[in-house]
Amino acid sequence: MAPPPLQENPVGALNPLPQVLLLRHPAQFALINKPLPDHLCHLLKPWESPLPFDQFVLAHAQSARALLASGGMPVTADLIRMLPELRLVVTTSAGLNHIDLAECRRRGIAVADSGGVYSEDVADVAVGLLLDVWRRVSAADRYVRAGRWARDGDFPLGFKIGGKRVGIVGLGRIGMEVAKRLEALGCIISYNSRKERPSVSYPFYSNVRDLASNSNALVICCGLTDETLHMINKEVMLALGKDGVIVNIGRGAIIDEREMVQLLVRGELGGAGMDVFENEPNVPKELIELDNVVMTPHNSVFTPESFSDLCELVVGNLEAFFSNRPLLSPVSLE
Secondary structure (H helix, E strand, O other): OOOOOOOOOOOOOOOOOOEEEEOOOOHHHHHOOOOOOOOOOEEEOHHHOOOOHHHHHHHOOOOEEEEEEOOOOOEOHHHHHOOOOOOEEEEOOOOOOOEOHHHHHHHOOEEEOOOOOOHHHHHHHHHHHHHHHHHOHHHHHHHHHOOHHHHHOOOOOOOOOOOOEEEEEOOOHHHHHHHHHHHHOOOEEEEEOOOOOOOOOOOEOOOHHHHHHOOOEEEEOOOOOOOOOOOEOHHHHHHHOOOOEEEEOOOHHHEOHHHHHHHHHOOOOOEEEEOOOOEOOEOOHHHHOOOOEEEOOOOOOOOHHHHHHHHHHHHHHHHHHHOOOOOOOEOOOO
């Protein structure tokens, strides 16, 4: 006789707390030893169940009212349709490209993101990458460590920061923090966004190619959408020119990475500072070999301070939702 199929014990009738499905253990809580909000809701943890993920979700489909996600696991339309009682998606990430927002809008499901928690930390890394590429800090460090200073003499010149024209692609929370930091260093700021912001004085370019033509560097701060996929293409990078620098702290696929690599190898682009890549964690080997490229492993948000703030925000959004109060960091689905 075949063994009976695995079953998940129902908990809805036994536990009066509202139920929240976690797609995986949120790394932000684990890395700072922050306890999950078990006091607030009953957390459904599929990784602790013997059931396959889909079976686990179906077993709790009638009781899960909220879902906690991160960029590592997508919240697809199929997953949303499996959860007829779902009313809220909370994500721990700044980007939203892992969530099917159209399906959330169709179903009337609220979405809460990380708000401005990460903005300052990501902006710090963006500026750090740009300074590193222009002043060749990492390359100079390797030069010294390899013993080349004594053997080969002075290191090649870097570039002055003040007076450089920097175009920011995506003048949201993070983009504004980048602009504030670079302006303090004497850079001249202009920007491209979905729409012009009347409240800021920086010149606005509706076309990214025109922004590149009038900039020494582009800093990519926008989110990944169908419209921004490969928005930074060969034409844009050629407009930036052979001395131009690209910094990306948005999402890897906003840049046509294959074209960027070829332009860097041929010397038709001046340098790149990358925290995100198109096929993470895989990085093109050509980038690793180039001295004018500085890379970090998609960790621009990794500080204990931002993770602590994020954990408080997640709990605050859940508390607000289950108390019928406004979310702390709602995402507009219009």
